[in-house]
Amino acid sequence: MVRFIEENITKMVETNIISNSEVLYEGNTSPATKVLQDFKINDENVGRGGLIRSWVDSMRACSPTHLKSFNNHSSWIREHPSALNMFEEILLATEGKQIVMFLDYDGTLSPIVDDPDRAFMSKKMRSTVRKLATCFPTAIVSGRCREKVYSFVKLTELYYAGSHGMDIKGPEQGPKYKKKNQSLLCQPATEFLPVIDEVYKKLVEKTKSISGAIVENNKFCASVHFRCVDENKWSDLALLVRSVLKNYPKLMLTQGRKVLEIRPIIKWDKGKALEFLLESLGYDNRTDVFPIYIGDDRTDEDAFKILREKRQGLGILVSKYAKETNASYSLQDPDEVMDFLERLVEWKQLRCEA
Numbered sequence: 001m002v003r004f005i006e007e008n009i010t011k012m013v014e015t016n017i018i019s020n021s022e023v024l025y026e027g028n029t030s031p032a033t034k035v036l037q038d039f040k041i042n043d044e045n046v047g048r049g050g051l052i053r054s055w056v057d058s059m060r061a062c063s064p065t066h067l068k069s070f071n072n073h074s075s076w077i078r079e080h081p082s083a084l085n086m087f088e089e090i091l092l093a094t095e096g097k098q099i100v101m102f103l104d105y106d107g108t109l110s111p112i113v114d115d116p117d118r119a120f121m122s123k124k125m126r127s128t129v130r131k132l133a134t135c136f137p138t139a140i141v142s143g144r145c146r147e148k149v150y151s152f153v154k155l156t157e158l159y160y161a162g163s164h165g166m167d168i169k170g171p172e173q174g175p176k177y178k179k180k181n182q183s184l185l186c187q188p189a190t191e192f193l194p195v196i197d198e199v200y201k202k203l204v205e206k207t208k209s210i211s212g213a214i215v216e217n218n219k220f221c222a223s224v225h226f227r228c229v230d231e232n233k234w235s236d237l238a239l240l241v242r243s244v245l246k247n248y249p250k251l252m253l254t255q256g257r258k259v260l261e262i263r264p265i266i267k268w269d270k271g272k273a274l275e276f277l278l279e280s281l282g283y284d285n286r287t288d289v290f291p292i293y294i295g296d297d298r299t300d301e302d303a304f305k306i307l308r309e310k311r312q313g314l315g316i317l318v319s320k321y322a323k324e325t326n327a328s329y330s331l332q333d334p335d336e337v338m339d340f341l342e343r344l345v346e347w348k349q350l351r352c353e354a
């Protein structure tokens with residue numbers, strides 16, 4: 001593994017894949033940094049080292065078993081206990097407050113699968129989320145394009161924030177929880193639509209040579225999947241992506257679970273989407289509101305961070321492995337997410353009956 005990382009770093013430095021697009025990923029303090037230090041590579045001698053560091057970081061995220069060697073899981077679980085085990089404590093914190101639910105889709109409501117077009121959520125999960133939305137305002141916040149995530153979830157009563165929050169729409173049935181009677185639509189990156197489409201087409205063309213690579217058009221952003229790409233080809237794929245992106249200084253690259261995400265350089269992310277939704281619901285600057293955000297990915301960290309900074313509500317990271325996170329609690333997988341949501345619904349229904 002070490003040799004693999006070393007080869008990739010060397011190759012990327014030699015071929016100068018880095019130019020003016022920047023990788024905005026802040027979680028570079030642990031394993032990847034350690035790897036870089038082990039190789040005696042720092043920002044100075046790799047030039048624009050952010051991308052290299054981020055790429056190594058993505059390898060780490062893509063290889064959770066490798067992660068274990070860096071992290072002490074038992075101390076991590078003490079810091080981020082199971083939201084199921086701590087359910088009563090969580091309820092106590094919500095006492096007298098309006099819970100607002102934010103749910104990521106892939107890896108949170110649906111299990112991670114090889115084919116992004118087949119990431120279906122179970123009927124049981126759909127039924128749970130439907131019940132949840134009758135109890136609390138509920139939003140789905142996803143990296144996918146809004147229409148696509150809606151086609152999986154199929155619940156009209158929810159808020160949807162697609163394209164990492166760059167495409168937000170309220171429930172079709174009307175603004176049940178909204179303060180003003182107007183339809184909710186927020187698209188802060190519309191000017192980037194043509195450029196994303198252009199880049200998407202170029203990426204499809206360029207990555208044809210890499211077996212297993214999938215490019216997904218997420219409307220305001222694009223994804224290059226490498227889940228099914230042989231590890232030996234990851235750096236080749238990165239180079240190809242880089243060769244396209246170097247001509248688009250207003251786009252940036254971030255990373256998710258075995259996916260490179262290409263998005264506009266604007267100050268908008270899932271955290272901003274969370275804030276926007278709370279405001280639209282009339283819940284901004286209120287101490288009696290308790291947002292709960294559940295997600296599994298690095299992009300969800302922006303939302304966890306907002307909640308931590310505001311000291312409001314809580315974030316729950318879905319992960320079987322120790323990861324650097326701003327979430328307070330953890331759940332292992334979508335099955336545990338469903339159990340947690342079911343318990344919330346039962347609790348709320350009992351309270352309403354009482």
Ligand SMILES: O=P(O)(O)OC[C@H]1O[C@H](O[C@H]2O[C@H](CO)[C@@H](O)[C@H](O)[C@H]2O)[C@H](O)[C@@H](O)[C@@H]1O
Binds near residue numbers: 106107113225256257
């Ligand atoms: O914010 P999310 O809803 O979690 O979306 C993030 C990305 O999710 C999808 O990719 C991930 O799930 C795929 C299906 O399980 C999996 O094959 C892939 O490896 C994961 O990265 C989606 O396809 C991307 O477009 C989203 O950006």
